[in-house]
Amino acid sequence: MSDLNEKEEIEYLPYCIGNIRHNGVVSTSNRLIRPIELSSNEYKALLYAMAVANYGEKNNLDHEITEQTYIYLHKDDLGELLGLNKKNSINVAIDRIYKELSSRVAHFVIEEPVDDLKRKVKKVHSVVPIIRELRWEDDSKNALQIRFTSEVLPYFTRLANGNFTTYQLKDLFALDSVTSMSLYSYIVKNEFKYANLDAYEVELSLENLKALIDIGDKKYDRWVDFRRYILDKIVEEINNKTSLELEYDSIKKGRPVVGVRFKIINGQKEILIPQSNEKTKIYLDVDFNDNALVKELGAKFDMTVRSWYIYANDPNYKELSKWFKPEGCLTDSQANVIVNDNLFQMEFSTPGVSMNEFKKEMKYKLKNDRDFVQANRKRLNEIFGKEVI
Missing domain, CATH: 1.10.10.10 (Winged helix-like DNA-binding domain superfamily/Winged helix DNA-binding domain)
Incomplete structure (x- = not known):
């Protein structure tokens, strides 16, 4: 050679x-x-x-x-x-x-x-x-x-x-959404500036924040929608699954919101998975694209309530925990049935709100707002035709 x-x-x-x-x-x-x-x-x-x-x-x-x-x-x-x-x-x-x-x-x-x-x-x-x-x-x-x-x-x-x-890797991989991973990475990237502080603040314009998490500037153009459907979910996931603790306030110029001020609290906290009785069914909130994954992990589909589930003693409990639905709320498939029901639309719709906006807001409430679900539990069961809680 x-x-x-x-x-x-x-x-x-x-x-x-x-x-x-x-x-x-x-x-x-x-x-x-x-x-x-x-x-x-x-x-x-x-x-x-x-x-x-x-x-x-x-x-x-x-x-x-x-x-x-x-x-x-x-x-x-x-x-x-x-x-x-x-x-x-x-x-x-x-x-x-x-x-x-x-x-x-x-x-x-x-x-x-x-x-x-x-x-x-x-x-x-x-x-x-x-x-x-x-x-x-x-x-x-x-x-x-x-x-x-x-x-x-x-x-x-x-x-x-x-x-x-x-x-x-364990911190990044604990997060399920790319938007959460992007914001988490940005905060960690700037952490060296505040190494000796227990808490510090980072400000981002709304335009830069949307660019950072790859949300189009025209998408969720109303602050209330962006906060409810995007930002709150990101902050909740980072707080629940990493050692960072985030709080935020809006920055206004007159009445419009033009930016977000994040308060970051450093510290280690233990991430806990809730425990249940071994024979208790745990229902999963599964996106359609993940159906094959949860099935391969052993989850079963309950046709009665249109939801995947496992038992608390399932050997793949931890792997499936990312799909656990919030306690007292509905799964995605259950919420879809409810928001598309004509009776539900007649009873809960608000004058002046488009049907698409109504469905989006109600679906979020059904999946995340336990108080709303509990307050309307009897009516939701009647519309669904079965016990959905």
């Missing part, structure tokens, strides 16, 4: 394999805002791949990770991080990741020099492809294999001298 070929063989790391799991970390450049339009599982798979790349880089200092480097995401490791533990459910989840991830792009903010003497740099927003190659459809299906593009690699490799943030 020639010297040239030997040189080529050591120019890059052929593959990265890391058994990262829940005790792992991932480091990314602060110039990376987020990959856009990703499902939570796709985002978690990308973060895990970046963590494996970080791990490979630390253990192979003389080799560079390039577009030619295959990063192996072992199925069992990825399944554990996604909260799955049955072969078929893991395959279903990774099949979905494989089909969607290859066409995704990432969003960056890049500072470039300018000739203007008043400014040294200008900020340029750049959208680039993430994946060079993705492999999964082999006979054994033991690992998802990713090759990243050269445009993306600098944002999570060779970061020693750059401006970057390190995240605990």
